[in-house]
Amino acid sequence: MATCKTCGKKIRQPKEMSVGAASRIHYWKFHRDVMLGSSKKKTKARR
Ligand SMILES: [Zn+2]
DSSP: OEEOTTTOOEEOOOTTSOHHHHHHHHHHHHOHHHHTOSSSOOOSOOO
């Protein structure tokens, strides 16, 4: 089972899913701000 490097929680990983995909889902759920971009800008518009 994979472990989140950010919060240290265990990441649920279905057998048919890769570690990367599972962790990505975890990140979208718990660390959305990380997924939305490491940039410091919080602007909504992005072109
Ligand atoms: Zn996490």
